[in-house]
Amino acid sequence: MGHSAEQPIDNFQASLQDSFPIGTKGIWAEHKDNGRYSLIEEEISLPTAVILQSAVDHNIHWMQAFADKHQVKLCPHGKTSMTPYLFKKQLEQGAWGMTIATPAQAEIAALTGAKRIIMANQLVGKANMAEVIRLQSSFDVKFYCSVDSALNVQQLSAFFAERGQQVNVFIELGVDGGRCGVRGIEAATDLARLIHQLPGTALAGVEVYEGVISGDDTETRVRQFIAETVEFARSLKDQGLIDTKEAIVTGAGSAWYDVVAETFSQYTDLLPVIRPGCYLTHDTGIYEVAQKKVMARAKKNHGIACHLDGDLKNALEVWACVVSTPEPGKALIGMGKRDASYDAGLPIAERGFRNGIPIDVTGLSATAVMDQHTFVDVPADCDLLVGDVIAFSTSHPCLTFDKWRYIALADDNYIVEHWLPTQF
């Protein structure tokens, strides 16, 4: 294994005076002595992904305040951004730990300073287990992963016990028709006994992902599922099956974190942990829709989300140029599947500029996307020209982040001094 686990991350951000990998898209600019590059003035090669600093800072504060007021721990899902600079900000603002999806992501969380890491997924495969062995040996970190089968528990226990280690596991409870997770409390209790009994696994609590629940009356079903989850965690504790100091109960993506936190906060005998990820940059698509529902529920229930500073804001954009206007009513943008997410809606034009001056982009509508192009319908009264610069928001954020090795960090005037390395 070529890279050193012990070397902490120190390149949280880079300026154009630093050395970039060759050919990295979105980081070319002609040198300026002041190191300040204007997106509006076209001083940075496009397309480029942009983090709006004030919005991302606001969101980090907002969700931490939400968790603090509910007396639940915030363990943000880092898979969204995989951006050490943002992990560090989340931890500095009070995050209890970082959630991740894979051992490779866990390493980034550890190197960024997380002391508690929840891998909200099953740890499967010898090389992946070996990576966690190394993580636990190299870092002062508590690692947790999910299990939902006796076979995986046996595999984990054998692997970790043989190497003189234990791995902390959560039982993942699932729902019929859902994703991973044990179906039913009886099977889950049997699994708890096995974990408790085997030498290489330590039962640390219960994990769920309520985001797979959909259909009619989702809110009621989510509340019910979370209540069952908490009851199950308490029963494990009562039966003496929890092997760690604290019995953790953990759930919540960025759509139902309010419902999960409300339910969790009714119990003081467990350590409740929520794991939203997409709140970090939010979006103008599926998470905007979900957050509107959060705010509507808060208004109805006098929930805490109403009493915080404002609301989540979109903090992630892709800036790109109009490259062609080949037919009336049609424009092509120099941005495609290689640059922006397209799995939950196409990019949305937020702002436009021509030679540094704002232009109206109202009514522009993306209709299709190819590897390096986006097709846009242009209203008759819009005089879009080749070379116009447009800032697009996207849906959902995870799949915009993973298209970029460096993301420009912009102030409120769209001036960029630093680029944030991602670690996908």
Place this chain on the structure above:
Amino acid sequence: MGHSAEQPIDNFQASLQDSFPIGTKGIWAEHKDNGRYSLIEEEISLPTAVILQSAVDHNIHWMQAFADKHQVKLCPHGKTSMTPYLFKKQLEQGAWGMTIATPAQAEIAALTGAKRIIMANQLVGKANMAEVIRLQSSFDVKFYCSVDSALNVQQLSAFFAERGQQVNVFIELGVDGGRCGVRGIEAATDLARLIHQLPGTALAGVEVYEGVISGDDTETRVRQFIAETVEFARSLKDQGLIDTKEAIVTGAGSAWYDVVAETFSQYTDLLPVIRPGCYLTHDTGIYEVAQKKVMARAKKNHGIACHLDGDLKNALEVWACVVSTPEPGKALIGMGKRDASYDAGLPIAERGFRNGIPIDVTGLSATAVMDQHTFVDVPADCDLLVGDVIAFSTSHPCLTFDKWRYIALADDNYIVEHWLPTQF
């Protein structure tokens, strides 16, 4: 600008003895002295993207032979892989140059040794133009880009002439309802006169992308469009509007390269260049379908494709583990939108292994994909277990490549000694 344009790429491949960036997925393995890591024996962390060396070598030869026999130049579209190791192989086997989509990609092509670079897209935006200025100043390279509007031609000429340079441009011809490109020969001829007349632009020929033609009787329409394209290029030459030594005519993605090459090869007064990209690794989805049509046309027309060594082979896979079997008939794979393309069909199970022994994966069918998971329907007679390793092919290749910073290069026994860095 932080990176040095003059430093050639020398890290075409990396072994696990080399230093990898931290947290890079798919490259963890416990050290082996012989440096040979078995995918089947789970010696590499999964998921990981895998290039099958013999298949990719075969495909590179195959397409070069196809182009050579048609006496057309092959300028492979590098955007597919953005993998310098593979660019180098394509150039070594006889490619005339590299095609790319953006100035950042052009830099990689130049650093890999390409002497001719076709940017089969419009060059728009001051920072992007500045990057090409730098490229032309730093490398012994001929750069060409496409134009389809007078405004872009004026922008380019002003920018390049002010800096004492010229940029070679192709007029892109488009089709009604298509993507970029001038609509109609009259407008295209006007544009040619403008290019010829302005100081910063040099007209080098005509570029098309016939891949946007679809619907009824596509083949006839493609043939007609390519014939018109060639006639237009000849008329530009006849009118003395071509500013470069040779008049180039260029087209062809990986679906219609046979039709394009056949038409091109009927003319000897132009330099014909085809630009397929996805043939490199091929796939088992949309390009397999397209290639079957190529072979069917060749059979019917006694085409050259029938007289080459075999056919294109899939050379790109993502290997991943079964992480959960939560309900009868359902399995979850530890591979998702972060790891494999999903825009033109979901991943397809090709082979399976359990503890190093082959298992049958016939009938497995991916039904949905999330960021880090793939849902698979499992036939009743298939006993898939947590921990089983499955090799998946994908569709289409470009969007699997761009998920990875390193791709494992495997021999026919699925042994990996080197990882190939990508440069997205």
